[in-house]
Amino acid sequence: MTEASGVPTIKFKVDCPYCGGKYDAMKASWCNCLSKDRTLKCPHCEECFCKAPVADRNRFWAGAPPELKERRRLQGLEKTAPFQNPPPETIRRPMVLIVDDDRLLHSIATRIIERLGYGVAVAQDGVEGLALAQQYRPELVLTDAMMPKLDGREMGRLIKNDPDLKNTHVVVITSLYTDSRYKHEALSQFQADEYLSKPIDARQLQDVVKRHVTRQGTAGR
Ligand SMILES: [Zn+2]
């Protein structure tokens, strides 16, 4: 693939750990993983390296030109407009409620879910998540585990114990509680329907939404 516009003069040739192809990281695009620290996509196989071992990622960034490090810093701070929740009466059904305090994640996840043809609303923390779940009655709640005010796992448990929301599926996404012990705890004690480790990429998000939303979306692609 050749990209002519705005080509930087600095090059940072790297080997893709997945397909072995060489590419210039300065020209690569950022991935769409639901992570605060996204990485670059290999132009040959489209794989990013978010799931590479931490030591490998650190080595990559340690060797990166200052310009690329700066771009990494800026994309992490990228100011995205807050997502506006449609009113419950007009929101497209079925719908997904996303509970996370990361605005960048809201912007990526809402776009992906809307493209699947589902409605989507977002909440910033567990308290708001619970209130919006009662208001919107979503088919699926996707929540971060660690959140201010009310832990996402505990919020999920409260949702599951609300008779009005008993059919709502709850999927907990986490970067911290990745140990199988926590996974078991989340599924049993907190009654989560599924437990996913961060980072999750766009394809995984699409899959998890389709798995848990009762009716497949007909709009979009
Ligand atoms: Zn590759």
Ligand SMILES: [Zn+2]
């Ligand atoms: Zn990624």
